[in-house]
Amino acid sequence: MSEQELQQIEANVRFALDQLGPLSDVEFGLNEESVEWVEGFIERQRCRPDFDLEQASGLVGVLGSFLGACIASATGGRWHKLDQDRGWGVLLPDGSTVFPVTKVRKQFRDGLEGGETITSLYQVAVEFVATGKLQAARKGSTDQ
Structure with missing residues (x-):
């Protein structure tokens, strides 16, 4: 685990809070309401005619770090790096x-419109995965 990479994630989170908070119309912090606002922000950015995903890797990193911090805060999870291919993720209490x-x-x-929503990831991680409800539901469906 690279301490430098973890420090960059933390710097990204601070940057998102400092820069996006004043732009938002919500109580911006590590919460679901802010995740929903960032989801709308992503949609507004990607609809711009000059938007280029290849040029937006820094923005992706900042917003991904912010989303991860929100999930970690709500679940008691923590950042960890699985391997070089999958990179950094948030380890939830259920493993x-x-x-x-x-x-x-x-x-x-x-x-x-393509089915990708960061709010959904947040909600599923917080309400189902971290609580063990998803694993229990899977187990229940295989027992029948």
Whole structure:
């Protein structure tokens, strides 16, 4: 685990809070309401005629770090790096890992109309995965 990479994630989160908070119309912080606002921000950016996903890798990193911090804050999870290919994710209390940077990149690429929503990842991670409800539901469906 690279301490430098983890420090960059933390710097990205601070940057998102400092820069996006004043632009938003919500109580901006590490919460679901802010995730919903960022989802709309992503949609507004990707619809701009000059938007280029290849040029937006820094923005993807900042917003993915922010999303991950929101999930970690709500679940008691923590950042960890699985391997070089999958990169950094948030390890949830049930042992599952979510990849917020990947999800942000997918929403930028495919948008809400393509089924990509960072709010959905947040809600599923917080309400189902981290609580063990998803695993229990899977187990229940295989017992029948």
